[in-house]
Amino acid sequence: MQALTCARCGVRIQPGRYCPSCSVLLCGACARESKCPADGRDLRKLRGSGVFLLVLGVALYGFALFSVTLELQSYERASFPTTSIANVVSGTTVKISGTIEASGLVAIELRGSGNDHYWAVEPFNLTDGTGSLYVDVTQVQGSTSFWVIGRGLHGDDWWDGDAASIIGHVAVFPNATTYIVAQFIARTPNGFAGSGFPSLLFASVATVAVIGGSIGFVRFRHSLSRHRQGSATYMAKVQDWRACGECGELVSLEAQNCPSCKEIIPRVSRSLSELPTLQLATKFGQRSLRERVAVIVLGVILPTFLGAVFLGIIRVIGLERSLQPSLLLLPIFAIVSAIVFASRFFFPTRIKLSPELIVCRKVLRNVSILTREVDRILTIQKGNRQAHLFITRGDQTVGFGPGMAQADFEASRAWIRILAEATGNRYRENVPLAEALSFLRQREPVRQ
Numbered sequence: 392m393q394a395l396t397c398a399r400c401g402v403r404i405q406p407g408r409y410c411p412s413c414s415v416l417l418c419g420a421c422a423r424e425s426k427c428p429a430d431g432r433d434l435r436k437l438r439g440s441g442v443f444l445l446v447l448g449v450a451l452y453g454f455a456l457f458s459v460t461l462e463l464q465s466y467e468r469a470s471f472p473t474t475s476i477a478n479v480v481s482g483t484t485v486k487i488s489g490t491i492e493a494s495g496l497v498a499i500e501l502r503g504s505g506n507d508h509y510w511a512v513e514p515f516n517l518t519d520g521t522g523s524l525y526v527d528v529t530q531v532q533g534s535t536s537f538w539v540i541g542r543g544l545h546g547d548d549w550w551d552g553d554a555a556s557i558i559g560h561v562a563v564f565p566n567a568t569t570y571i572v573a574q575f576i577a578r579t580p581n582g583f584a585g586s587g588f589p590s591l592l593f594a595s596v597a598t599v600a601v602i603g604g605s606i607g608f609v610r611f612r613h614s615l616s617r618h619r620q621g622s623a624t625y626m627a628k629v630q631d632w633r634a635c636g637e638c639g640e641l642v643s644l645e646a647q648n649c650p651s652c653k654e655i656i657p658r659v660s661r662s663l664s665e666l667p668t669l670q671l672a673t674k675f676g677q678r679s680l681r682e683r684v685a686v687i688v689l690g691v692i693l694p695t696f697l698g699a700v701f702l703g704i705i706r707v708i709g710l711e712r713s714l715q716p717s718l719l720l721l722p723i724f725a726i727v728s729a730i731v732f733a734s735r736f737f738f739p740t741r742i743k744l745s746p747e748l749i750v751c752r753k754v755l756r757n758v759s760i761l762t763r764e765v766d767r768i769l770t771i772q773k774g775n776r777q778a779h780l781f782i783t784r785g786d787q788t789v790g791f792g793p794g795m796a797q798a799d800f801e802a803s804r805a806w807i808r809i810l811a812e813a814t815g816n817r818y819r820e821n822v823p824l825a826e827a828l829s830f831l832r833q834r835e836p837v838r839q
């Protein structure tokens with residue numbers, strides 16, 4: 392994709408500051424005080440690209456689809472015909488309806504609370520006008536699902552004498568009496584059907600997210616294409632200017648002092664072509680002991696432990712019952728932790744410094760900036776850790792340091808000294824973190 396550039400000065404930028412009347416994007420140096428230099432209009436922030444909402448919407452459609460599958464199965468169970476108890480045949484799956492005859496008052500009890508509820512079921516008989524059948528409850532015992540056992544009349548519980556409808560497999564005891572192995576229990580023969588509400592909810596939220604995301608995405612793309620057209624005819628163009636390294640004001644290449652902050656502007660004394668090309672990489676072994684321990688614990692040991700715990704739970708209570716939100720957090724957290732920590736630190740970050748480009752390649756992300764557009768160079772110091780930071784006039788940033796061999800870090804420092812002279816920038820060397828942050832904040836354009 393073609394790089395996005397400031398309509399006024401042509402540096403590469405991130406999409407952000409937008410003049411609605413000129414339909415162009417500007418860099419922070421050109422859009423000082425959040426005003427368009429061509430017509431003085433207040434700039435507004437270009438809204439997000441809508442991609443996040445689109446992804447969220449698609450994920451929610453996944454949930455909706457899953458939910459619809461469960462609903463369809465429940466409608467199938469609801470429409471299954473009822474057999475009278477006198478007519479059940481062993482070896483078949485039937486639906487019977489009648490009254491619970493239990494030895495105690497409570498036949499089916501909902502135990503636990505919140506996400507940890509489960510059904511505790513006493514064996515009982517189901518009786519209709521034609522006969523009575525023993526109900527084997529082993530398959531539904533301990534179930535956590537309201538699809539398997541619906542909510543009863545007495546604070547969710549089911550009592551002796553309540554009406555019930557059961558779908559199950561008919562089997563025969565050695566003494567030739569038939570019984571039913573219950574698979575699903577509902578209050579009425581039609582009561583197996585879900586309300587359809589969760590599917591509807593997921594589908595509507597997903598639709599809203601996808602529509603919102605699409606509108607955002609289209610508007611964003613539209614703004615970018617208007618920016619490309621508007622840039623060609625933008626009135627307040629500047630050429631051969633650069634930003635003052637202290638305050639960010641645009642100054643001419645010949646200026647000796649910044650008209651805004653009065654600071655002396657360093658002269659350009661060398662050429663970018665004098666810069667050598669350096670290829671550097673971080674190594675896990677070069678990181679501090681504390682960092683290495685943290686990565687191994689959070690990126691390897693913890694995920695392995697959580698994964699093992701989850702597999703153990705599956706072995707004990709079965710896969711089906713393990714697939715509930717509170718338990719699924721274990722593998723999800725394990726995977727996220729492994730990706731975030733292990734991938735970031737075990738795999739090297741590769742840095743290429745050349746007269747044309749500064750490139751930083753990480754596992755999941757590549758960043759590159761034009762060397763000639765750099766207008767702030769810092770080496771930030773925190774304790775005994777150091778990092779180089781390059782920022783362009785268009786606020787694009789590349790930073791590196793931790794995990795790099797000392798010799799490589801010093802080689803890049805020598806490279807930076809040449810860069811500072813070749814671009815006429817002040818190299819801020821070994822700045823404490825707090826001071827660096829206040830310098831960076833000072834260059835943020837004034838918001839409306």
Ligand SMILES: [Zn+2]
Nearest residue numbers: 397400418421
């Ligand atoms: Zn600009």
Ligand SMILES: [Zn+2]
Nearest residue numbers: 410413427430
């Ligand atoms: Zn404008």
Ligand SMILES: [Zn+2]
Nearest residue numbers: 635638649652
């Ligand atoms: Zn200045």
